[in-house]
Amino acid sequence: MGSIANTSMACVVAGGGPAGMVLGLLLARSGVDVAVLEKHPDFLRDFRGDTVHASTLGLLDELGLGARFAVLPQQRERRLTMWFDDGALIEDFGRLPGRHQHIALVPQWDFLNLLAEAGRESPHFHLAQNAEVTGLIRRGGAVGGVRYTDRDTGRTHELHTPLVVGTDGRHSTVRELAGLRPRASAAPHDCLYVRIPRLPGDPEGTFLRFSSSGALIMINRGDYWQAALLIGKGTADAARAGDGAWTRRTIARLAPYTRERMEAIGADDIAALQIRIDRLSRWWVPGALLIGDAAHAMSPIAGVGINLAIQDAVAAARILLPGLRRGRVGTGDLARVQRRRWWPTVITQAAQRSAQERFVAASIAGDDRPAAPLRIPQPLRTLRHWRGFPYLMGRVVGFGVRPERLTGPLAPLSHA
Template sequence: MGSIAETSVACVVAGGGPAGMVLGLLLARSGVDVAVLEKYPDFLRDFRGDTVHASTLNLLDELGLGDRFAALPQQRERRLTMEFDDGVIGEDFSRLPGRHQHIALVPQWDFLNLLAEAAAESPHFHLAQNAEVDGLLRQGGRVCGVRYTDKDTGRVGEVRAPLVVAADGRHSTVRDLLDLRPRSSAAPHDCLYVRIPRLPGDPDGTFLRFSATGGLIMINRGDYWQAALLIAKNMAQAARADDGAWTRRTIARLAPYTSERMAAIGARDIAVLQIRIDRLARWWVPGALLIGDAAHAMSPIAGVGVNLAIQDAVAAARILVPALRRGRVSEKELARVQRRRQWPTVITQAAQRKAQERFVAASIADDGAAPAPLRLPQPLRVLRHWRGFPYLLGRVVGLGIRPERLTGSLEPLSHG
């Protein structure tokens, strides 16, 4: 890990997040030389998506990494309950098919380090950190590599490849360099992240509260809570005013057991996540493919973003490995990746938009107001009494739409 000596590989991946690292691991284990360029010196950044669903846990088992992942510090949830003003609905993962009847909440930096270490066991994998992609190489109307800056030394380097994959997130540099513009859907909210000390006697599991006086998600991190408070768009400055007084009051109202310890929280402890949902009309150009948030930014609703991005990576590897072994990837093959992953993305984003409209917009706190209670829509009020509904909801969330499998599709898949 560090600077990269290779100047030519079969595939170069911009971005060392979950999609980029999984793709790099799969390609390397299939005998394809791949370079992953990550612009930061490490993976240690807080408040990243870290909900690992059963679809991803099953993939890790297929890769022989299940036991290594299980050894990471994590919280496992077999059930999630969402509380509303007039009742609750639940997601139950206990009847999911396969080995994993839960979702795992694990710090993303631990997950990414695991993937990097596993990928580094292959001589075909090359990782450069603190290497920021800031240009594209082109030849004959095709993208044929990247230009990057080594932020340790200031040196500018180039890596040539028949395929460049942009896995560099919702603010993708590669997407901007390709002059691709995603179509955005309005999101009524942003999110504030706050660390709150966790004490004996607090609830054990993840806590979700949607109310007419606010929306709050509390994730159990062992010795602290990672609190996600929903706020209206462009309200972040006001929420941090007076050293975060509004934020402290709102969280304490929605999670009363935190009231006394909120006094230690100030504006410096509040991080802001800008929520967006968008999608490219076309995820590729000759010589380049975009996956994960670079192709389709997701809302944090249901924690599906990481898992959807990983499914993109699996589909891309399965479809493109034969072409990468030949040394040239056609537009037809790039289009196949998009066709494979587009409709799961469309369906998931549609569900997120509906949830935003019905629950999130109504949950954005408005101090001083006396809003009507936030009630479940009539269909959910009926369905919550059906014994199978929590299991159905758990399956949709835990496995997602069209989960990808590896078995028999990426030979040889050596572990060394």
């Protein structure tokens, strides 16, 4: 379905990713008529972030969706290991508070379909897929709605609303139409994704390999590995040249047990992802708000992107709900959302930049010449000998900075 029968809504959410779907679900369950516009016909896009942390698992429990999520195909990881040339760092989730002492790796399309199904149980939730936002409606200097195209029919429609929320990712159309420009931070790397069959005898669990000869993330998908090879910024085409020979050789060197399987991988089997970290200095204009990657694109480091975006959505729903019920959302409310989520974003991005500088940049695969071994950076090399360090690392990753709960006006939604 690419269009919505109504011409006005209490809120329009542009983008059907995790932030948009969670925001739409929370508002609809709170009695607010909300339209979620997703420009694609479905959620089936490979190599999207799909690391669901304990903070998000707890939120799903609060929403009464924990049992539904539990039956989705997924890998549960109680620990993650980061291997360097001189040893390992471990993130252990075994002592996390609450019900979930793990993180879940679940295909994002399954997760989004679950949220869509839960949303459709409310008469206030309206999801249009193949619906691409192409313009903003202006009224008295403020955003008053959106124009969108039904990509099934080619027809253009208008939706009038007191609030548009852009959750349409790092290449946000709403952000561009609102005239907001993010400030980018330098990222030294891009990423190549390769799907590799997984066989008996392979290592268990998901792990990260940082070496002087390259950086590789191996995500355990059960019957296959989703391998992420970090490469120098802008070198994806060169890395895939010659039918991907360099990529095959580098992955086999970092994960020797895959060597024979890599021979069947060609250039068409290698997907490239451009890594960027950016952030808006202001996340809103009158009548419109940006959250998630539209406001702050994250690096894939630690898989925090989905979870940070969902925390944005919870905070936005809690802060904006009273105004949406009145039919009027002021700029002060929009600014409150940004203030609430600003420091978690700044701290998380600073940690990602530090990780890039300390060991990602030093391990980016360049050529086959040997280099000095890549050691665990200080002070982590010392801290890893502290008995509680793996659990501290697990808590930082599993819950992040300032996890949000269903409190205040959202409290009635909690099934806890």
